[in-house]
Amino acid sequence: MSKLMVFLAVLAAAHAQAEHDHHSHEEHRISVAVYYEALCPDSIKFFTKQLYPTLIDPNLGHYINLTLVPYGKSTTTDDNGQIKFDCHHGEGECRGNKLQACALKHIEDGKNSEGLGFNKMTAAFINCLMGTVERKANDTKYPTESCAQMSNVTIVPALEKCQGDAEGSSLLKELGEITNKLNPKLTSVPTIVFNNEQKEEESKLANDNFVKALCKHIQGTKPMVCNGAAFLGLNSLLVLFALVSYFF
Numbered sequence: 001m002s003k004l005m006v007f008l009a010v011l012a013a014a015h016a017q018a019e020h021d022h023h024s025h026e027e028h029r030i031s032v033a034v035y036y037e038a039l040c041p042d043s044i045k046f047f048t049k050q051l052y053p054t055l056i057d058p059n060l061g062h063y064i065n066l067t068l069v070p071y072g073k074s075t076t077t078d079d080n081g082q083i084k085f086d087c088h089h090g091e092g093e094c095r096g097n098k099l100q101a102c103a104l105k106h107i108e109d110g111k112n113s114e115g116l117g118f119n120k121m122t123a124a125f126i127n128c129l130m131g132t133v134e135r136k137a138n139d140t141k142y143p144t145e146s147c148a149q150m151s152n153v154t155i156v157p158a159l160e161k162c163q164g165d166a167e168g169s170s171l172l173k174e175l176g177e178i179t180n181k182l183n184p185k186l187t188s189v190p191t192i193v194f195n196n197e198q199k200e201e202e203s204k205l206a207n208d209n210f211v212k213a214l215c216k217h218i219q220g221t222k223p224m225v226c227n228g229a230a231f232l233g234l235n236s237l238l239v240l241f242a243l244v245s246y247f248f
Helices: 003-023 041-055 091-110 120-132 144-150 156-164 166-180 200-208 210-215 234-247
Strands: 030-036 064-070 075-079 082-086 191-194
Touching: 030 041, 041 064, 041 120, 041 200, 041 210, 064 091, 064 120, 064 166, 075 166, 082 166, 091 120, 091 156, 091 166, 120 144, 144 156, 156 166, 191 200, 191 210, 200 210
Parallel strands: 030 064
Antiparallel strands: 030 191, 075 082
16 A cells, blocks of 8 residues: 555544544534524525534534524413414414424433434424425414324324424423523524524524534534535644655
C-alpha cells in the first residue's frame, strides 16, 4: 500500500473515531426546540424539508435533543374546566395539534429511541402527518392510519381516543403554557430555539438551512457534512499535520 493510501486511511479512521466518540456521549447533544403548527405551510416545509431529513441523517441526528411543541399562535381558554382552543388555521389545526401532542405522549410512552435525543417512530409519524395531510381548514382529515403503518406505530385507537377527549385538550393546554413562556414572545412559526436561548437570527437561519444552524453549535470535531474540511476540529487538524509531516 502506498504512503498516500495509508495516510488517507489513517485520517479517515481518526475522523470516524472522533465522530463515534461524539455520538456515544449524550452531553455533546444540542437542545433543539421547535415551536410550530400542524397546518402551517412554513411549519410543514421546515419539518419535512429541513428537520426530519437531519434527524435521520446518521452523521447529524445523534447531535439533537429534540423538543416538539405543536401549538404556535393558538390561544387557550379554560372556563371552569372546559378547555377550548382558537388555532391559527382553524379547528382542523387544533385537532392536528392535539393528535401530535398525543403522539409525543403515547408512542413508546414518550421515550427517546436508544442512543438518540428523540423518538424515531414519533418523528416519522409526525413527519408523515405534516407531509401528506390535505389542508381543508375545519374539514381537514389527518392520515393517521396510513402514517401509523408507515412508521410502525401500532396504537392508533389510543391516539385517536386521546385526540378526541379531555386528555388531548390537557396536553395541548400544557404545550400552550410552554409556548407562552418563550422570551421574547413567539411571533412567527416555526420558531426554532437552540440550547434554550431564543435568538431571532438563529431561528431564521434554521428555517433556511437547519444543518448550517445546527453545525454552528456542534463543539469540537464536526461531521464532514458541516462543510467538510472547513469545520475540522483542532484534534483532526493536528493529526492531519502530523501525518503530512511523516509521509511527505
